[in-house]
Amino acid sequence: MTVADSPARPDSAAPSAPTGAKPVLDGTRGLPQQIGVYVFVVVPLLALVAAVPFAWGWGLGWSDIVIATVFYVVSGLGITVGYHRYFTHGSFKANRPLRIALAISGSLAMQGPVIDWVADHRRHHAFSDKEGDPHSPWLYGTGPAALVKGFWHSHMGWLFDRDQTNEERFTPDLLADADIRRVDRLFGLWSVLTLLVPALFGGLLTWSWWGALTAFFWGGLVRVALLHHVTWSINSICHMWGDRPFAARDHSANVWPLAIASFGESWHNLHHADPTCARHGVKRGQIDISARVIWAFEKLGWATSVRWPTQRRLDRLAKAK
Template sequence: MRLEAPPASTEAYDGRSPFPHTEQHLGGVPARQAALTAAIVVAPFIALGAGIWLAWGEGITLTDLLLALVFYVVTGLGVTVGFHRLLTHRSFTARPWLRVTLAVAGSMSFQGNLIDWVAVHRRHHAFTDQPGDPHSPHRYGTGPGGQLRGLAHAHLGWLFTSEPTSAARYAPDLLRNDPAMLRVSRAFPALCAISLLLPFAAGWAISGGLYGGLTAFIWAGLVRVALLQHVTWSVNSLCHMIGERPHRTRGHDRSTDLWPLALLSFGESWHNGHHSLPSLARHGRGPRRIDPSAAVIKLFERLNWATDVHWLPPDALQHRRTVAGKRTLRGTT
């Protein structure tokens, strides 16, 4: 894996200006890699159009909807509980079989191999919304034009820039000391294929025909992938642009809590809560902060499949919200 150039110094960054040297990273991605990334992004949208055409006048079958829901939940929780809270932030310790299961489920989401995913996310936390952050929407400054351009970069454009993240630097624990995760990471292409073949096989078996397999492939396969991808990318983009900031974060961090995405993202859109204390198993802190990923981790803990879970003590929640409230009143957030 390539090593990225050291990020520009953040000491002089004022929080408003464009990041230095951003233009030099535009493009420069090897043609084969760019073509593969584009295919992963574009193909699900083509499939959406095909699905609408096939369903025109007939509707979408209950089988397609149920299969799409099942695969969305399984692969989505693989990303949020597995890739993110377990492997990136080590919010809990999982039994070896559960660790592998979550890693496999997350790999079936078409969001990259798990070691690169973890490395990029850890780098994002190290340089949140300042030079060095691989997908900050504030990359091009805080003016209207820069914000629109930055939003597009944070949502999707960063996948096509020549700023590789070093797994050796940001994920050495997985790269060097975790053979099981290394094997799952290397199996990423095969797991993506399985992620599409399973809905096809299930749809064919349930409907008893090729047409049922094809529609399941489209809706529970490609369209499901597209929805989950864009929900995840929206946490990178929208959850650093709009929403509430009830919790204190460091430096130039502009992470927000965005409630409309809470259910679809399995609690990941409580992003300000996450950035305030990244190692916690629960991101949605406080009343009405629905966090399905945390509920799943709680279930794992009760089944004794997960241990050493990092929960926030109740008194700490009240203290941090009080501090954040005072900062808001003083106009310092």
């Protein structure tokens, strides 16, 4: 992969980084939003729990596997390349069609509207593993009981908190983008489509209602739940255990078993050492699928000003450890 030098930005950096003039929180979520969180988290989780007996009793067809894999890749890359590396950190510039496509594909992961997700993640970087971080596992202490509580909180417990991140402080650039505001407002539609379109494909491929039902289960609910927990593992596992070859101001670490499922997000230590870098897996053998996708977008001319790492920059980060 061709690399070009790019200056570092602070951990909280993103397009139009927050000035700190506005409060971190903007009240609490309303009851409808809170109910939505429970539905989006709990229903796919119940499907994931039921997946083993379901597969044992009724099987898992080839069409279910193909549909689930395709939607996992599309929605997963929407989170990693879109929500995270592009919208949160500005690791590259995207043309308008790509920008809209990334916002929609990330919405298909059912992890929240794009502006809400980005605001929470920029707040995470601004206060990483300190008071104010929405999902640090280190907020309750270092004893065994405290770490168990911290793991639960960082993995998914924080989602049930009603605190609302101040979007005017953390995402003024996205609020000023009419296309992204429109995609954000239609999150309910994307959530319905991400479950029903797999069912439609399953029905058409098998020409049966049963095929539609199993595709809804595997390609919709189970796929969403699996991607949920892979993403949340970056917040929990990758801030508790793993290798830390680069200097970061928190507990971020690399966890190699999650690399492929997370499309390279689990090379988390370098990401926190240099948040706007487009590539997270920078050492030999560190597979980073998201970086390869960004590289392909660059070659196609859809992405520009990509912030690739340089050896000089990496050596400086390693020495500062």
